[in-house]
Amino acid sequence: MASFITPLILLFISAIFLFLHRRSRYRRLRLRLPPGTLGLPFAGETLQLISAYKTDNPEPFIDHRVHRYGPIFTTHVFGEPTVFSADPETNRFILLNEGKLFECSYPGSISNLLGKHSLLLMKGSLHKKMHSLTMSFANSSIIKDHLLVDIDRLIRLNLDSWSDRIFLMEEAKKITFELTVKQLMSFDPGEWTETLRKEYVLVIEGFFTLPLPLFSTTYRRAIKARTKVAEALTLIVRERRKESAKEEKKNDMLGALLASGNNFSDEEIVDFMLALLVAGYETTSTIMTLAVKFLTETPLALAQLKEEHDLIRAKKSHPEEPLEWTDYKSMAFTQCVVNETLRVANIIGGIFRRAMTDINIKGYTIPKGWRVFASFRAVHLNPDHYKDARTFNPWRWQSNSETTSPGNVYTPFGGGPRLCPGYELARVVLSVFLHRTVTRYSWFPAEEDKLVFFPTTRTQKRYPIIVKRREESRPSNQTWKGKEEESEIVD
Ligand code: HEM
Ligand SMILES: *[C@@H]1O[C@H](CO)[C@@H](O)[C@H](O)[C@H]1NC(C)=O
Ligand SMILES: *[C@@H]1O[C@H](CO)[C@@H](O)[C@H](O)[C@H]1NC(C)=O
Ligand SMILES: *[C@@H]1O[C@H](CO)[C@@H](O)[C@H](O)[C@H]1NC(C)=O
Ligand SMILES: *[C@@H]1O[C@H](CO)[C@@H](O)[C@H](O)[C@H]1NC(C)=O
Numbered sequence: 426m427a428s429f430i431t432p433l434i435l436l437f438i439s440a441i442f443l444f445l446h447r448r449s450r451y452r453r454l455r456l457r458l459p460p461g462t463l464g465l466p467f468a469g470e471t472l473q474l475i476s477a478y479k480t481d482n483p484e485p486f487i488d489h490r491v492h493r494y495g496p497i498f499t500t501h502v503f504g505e506p507t508v509f510s511a512d513p514e515t516n517r518f519i520l521l522n523e524g525k526l527f528e529c530s531y532p533g534s535i536s537n538l539l540g541k542h543s544l545l546l547m548k549g550s551l552h553k554k555m556h557s558l559t560m561s562f563a564n565s566s567i568i569k570d571h572l573l574v575d576i577d578r579l580i581r582l583n584l585d586s587w588s589d590r591i592f593l594m595e596e597a598k599k600i601t602f603e604l605t606v607k608q609l610m611s612f613d614p615g616e617w618t619e620t621l622r623k624e625y626v627l628v629i630e631g632f633f634t635l636p637l638p639l640f641s642t643t644y645r646r647a648i649k650a651r652t653k654v655a656e657a658l659t660l661i662v663r664e665r666r667k668e669s670a671k672e673e674k675k676n677d678m679l680g681a682l683l684a685s686g687n688n689f690s691d692e693e694i695v696d697f698m699l700a701l702l703v704a705g706y707e708t709t710s711t712i713m714t715l716a717v718k719f720l721t722e723t724p725l726a727l728a729q730l731k732e733e734h735d736l737i738r739a740k741k742s743h744p745e746e747p748l749e750w751t752d753y754k755s756m757a758f759t760q761c762v763v764n765e766t767l768r769v770a771n772i773i774g775g776i777f778r779r780a781m782t783d784i785n786i787k788g789y790t791i792p793k794g795w796r797v798f799a800s801f802r803a804v805h806l807n808p809d810h811y812k813d814a815r816t817f818n819p820w821r822w823q824s825n826s827e828t829t830s831p832g833n834v835y836t837p838f839g840g841g842p843r844l845c846p847g848y849e850l851a852r853v854v855l856s857v858f859l860h861r862t863v864t865r866y867s868w869f870p871a872e873e874d875k876l877v878f879f880p881t882t883r884t885q886k887r888y889p890i891i892v893k894r895r896e897e898s899r900p901s902n903q904t905w906k907g908k909e910e911e912s913e914i915v916d
Pocket of ligand 2: 560561562564565566567
């Protein structure tokens with residue numbers, strides 16, 4: 426009897442199994458979500474992500490999941506299910522379809538800090554117009570004809586003040602802020618810019634209070650500081666409106682905005698200027714610090730870089746003589762260092778977008794309303810795309826193999842309609858900074874420093890270094906007076 430029933434039960438059980446299996450397979454086929462786990466309810470995999478990025482090697486979070494599920498997978502971070510892409514083609518698809526299939530979305534806490542007219546929050550045709558206006562403020566002919574002189578001058582001014590021990594990150598931030606203020610509204614560094622910077626630093630802190638800004642005093646302080654910064658900038662805008670009515674025109678971004686014929690309100694202009702200050706600040710200063718750090722750890726590269734820049738100096742009659750655009754264009758190895766620093770450091774590890782409709786890609790469906798994260802870091806550090814991908818090796822850019830590979834494996838500045846308008850400016854600033862630093866100083870790190878990779882790459886400390894003036898760079902006794910000293914100073 427028993428021998429008769431057992432097979433029946435087994436048959437019954439396997440029928441149920443088959444049915445359940447079929448059903449789940451059917452659901453999966455209909456939706457075809459990318460594979461992955463959603464982790465804990467609410468917290469999802471956020472904690473794993475954050476803790477991975479606070480270590481030396483954040484890649485296991487991605488490596489582990491890519492190994493298990495492939496380059497497109499589903500995870501659950503910051504309170505939402507998110508499709509994560511480590512695939513260059515998919516990343517490119519996401520970037521190029523901005524505004525059509527995807528749109529950027531920031532949490533409310535970030536929007537409050539940015540201001541509602543910020544370029545980063547704009548959408549549709551308004552974004553298109555303002556993005557191309559912004560691109561034209563910092564394109565290569567503007568840098569060549571107007572910005573380079575001040576970049577070189579303000580960097581030299583900052584380096585003049587280096588004593589034997591400095592915090593490189595602090596100096597880089599100061600330089601970046603002063604440069605942006607100069608480019609936006611022609612102010613030279615002084616008491617006013619330092620006061621503004623102190624408030625501004627509090628605003629920036631607010632961006633790093635994710636994921637729980639509303640419970641944070643840092644965030645509330647940031648909102649207050651934003652109001653103060655906006656007030657200070659509004660005063661400047663009003664003054665400049667009066668001046669421009671009197672035909673006094675200044676050749677800066679504020680002047681270009683006022684002259685663009687768009688009749689922008691004060692608030693729109695202030696939000697616009699704040700967007701540039703925010704987007705360029707942490708990014709440019711971090712890349713300056715990390716370039717020095719990577720070079721310090723790669724003495725051969727540093728030696729070759731020094732050689733290139735000493736050669737440029739040797740052609741000048743005076744150590745303080747300004748850099749020309751042709752000098753910048755002759756820095757071949759420097760450009761390799763710049764590219765490699767941007768690749769390894771990944772200041773912006775990737776970008777968040779939201780699906781505007783159901784999107785089919787690579788056999789999966791991203792449901793409407795879902796968040797996606799296109800990871801640049803995962804591509805830049807993938808050994809399939811770069812040999813020894815996790816080593817700093819500027820020489821890899823000399824062989825054409827890497828640069829001839831499809832453009833979508835290298836996207837430190839994003840791409841598509843939201844391509845970083847500061848991409849050329851950041852490269853020039855970093856190159857000039859390296860030029861002045863290596864020709865004037867030698868240095869060594871004062872203590873060990875670690876990198877933090879989240880939310881953007883930062884150094885954990887302020888990267889203290891001991892600097893020493895290089896003998897041959899001491900200024901000779903006659904002082905250099907060049908045309909750049911005559912550039913306009915506003916007070
Ligand atoms: C190493 C330095 C920099 C890096 C790595 C960087 C990277 C990026 C990336 C990846 C984006 C795209 C964001 C997205 O698609 O959502 C972006 C956007 C942007 N960047 Fe940069 N950036 C740098 C420096 C600068 C500088 C110096 C400026 C100032 C002129 C700037 C201004 C902007 C602005 C305004 C946007 C928003 C564009 C838009 O939403 O249409 N960036 N940046
Ligand atoms: C750069 O922008 C200016 C306007 O700000 C424009 O006149 C010029 O043609 C642009 N140059 C390039 C190379 O796009
Ligand atoms: C400019 O905008 C202001 C309000 O923002 C409006 O009063 C004024 O008429 C506008 N001027 C032009 C020329 O559009
Ligand atoms: C650096 O990267 C850019 C792409 O962002 C590329 O156009 C350029 O050729 C690269 N430079 C070198 C020296 O390979
Ligand atoms: C510069 O001045 C110092 C004294 O102030 C003198 O010792 C040195 O020889 C001078 N160098 C040149 C190149 O004239």
